[in-house]
Amino acid sequence: MLTDKLTQLQTIFKQMERALIAYSGGIDSTLVAKVAYDVLGDRALGVTAVSPSLLPEELEDAKIQAATIGISHELVNTHEMDNPNYTSNPVNRCYFCKSELHDTLKPLALKRGYPYVVDGLNADDLQDYRPGIQAAKERGARSPLVEVGITKLEVRQLSQGLGLPWWDKPAQPCLSSRFPYGEEITIEKLQRVGRAEIYLRNLGYHNLRVRSQGDTARIELAPEKIKEFVATTDLDKLVAKLQELGFIYVTLDLEGYRSGKLNQEIVGKNVANTLS
Numbered sequence: 001m002l003t004d005k006l007t008q009l010q011t012i013f014k015q016m017e018r019a020l021i022a023y024s025g026g027i028d029s030t031l032v033a034k035v036a037y038d039v040l041g042d043r044a045l046g047v048t049a050v051s052p053s054l055l056p057e058e059l060e061d062a063k064i065q066a067a068t069i070g071i072s073h074e075l076v077n078t079h080e081m082d083n084p085n086y087t088s089n090p091v092n093r094c095y096f097c098k099s100e101l102h103d104t105l106k107p108l109a110l111k112r113g114y115p116y117v118v119d120g121l122n123a124d125d126l127q128d129y130r131p132g133i134q135a136a137k138e139r140g141a142r143s144p145l146v147e148v149g150i151t152k153l154e155v156r157q158l159s160q161g162l163g164l165p166w167w168d169k170p171a172q173p174c175l176s177s178r179f180p181y182g183e184e185i186t187i188e189k190l191q192r193v194g195r196a197e198i199y200l201r202n203l204g205y206h207n208l209r210v211r212s213q214g215d216t217a218r219i220e221l222a223p224e225k226i227k228e229f230v231a232t233t234d235l236d237k238l239v240a241k242l243q244e245l246g247f248i249y250v251t252l253d254l255e256g257y258r259s260g261k262l263n264q265e266i267v268g269k270n271v272a273n274t275l276s
Contacts, residue, residue, distance in 0.1 A: 013039040020114040025062025029120030037071040049078040053174040098132030102139040124152045170207040215248035223256030
């Protein structure tokens with residue numbers, strides 16, 4: 001029962017007594033922050049990492065959501081872009097990102113008297129290739145949603161049941177996930193992709209990605225939205241806008257958006273991650 005899982009989640013925080021939440025503003029970490037605050041009150045702290053891979057709009061959402069919940073909220077700067085192991089974009093790029101995140105959060109937590117750093121990893125995340133899980137595990141972070149076995153769908157159901165207005169918010173991983181492995185990541189490229197996605201959101205499309213490969217932008221939309229997009233969008237204006245941002249070619253992925261699509265190129269290789 002979903003109510004039983006919520007009770008188990010609450011029990012975890014009661015046992016922690018104090019917790020620092022790695023709070024991105026996404027639906028998963030926001031649910032964790034909500035439950036942590038409901039249980040711990042001012043003994044829970046949400047901390048958002050700010051870097052070029054986070055859309056400014058996502059940061060503003062995180063601030064608004066934290067204020068709505070009531071949880072104390074702070075920002076810290078992370079510097080993964082200074083690490084060539086990250087910017088060279090290897091298949092384990094996420095490991096170096098999460099290493100930087102937790103190497104920043106863990107000392108902060110200990111300094112402030114929080115014995116636990118908690119993230120928003122959910123049970124479904126274990127089914128995808130996510131090397132960052134290992135980095136968090138190595139640094140002692142806990143993942144209550146995984147510990148209870150809460151899936152992405154259940155995150156949304158619990159969020160809706162708790163009255164969180166963003167329960168159906170689309171997933172929004174860091175902008176670095178828009179680049180094929182092996183293509184160097186730069187601040188300029190991140191900003192280009194981010195502005196392109198904002199432009200498309202302003203057209204009314206929210207569950208989307210703009211994948212970047214060299215000078216090409218590949219737009220991914222929800223499959224059921226593709227025909228509407230082609231029929232109603234001023235394509236010449238769209239192309240001109242994305243070329244203004246720095247792309248040369250603008251394409252539409254006819255398969256549509258699918259989470260983790262860039263990982264399909266490494267399926268079958270000897271990569272794995274677990275929390276066991």
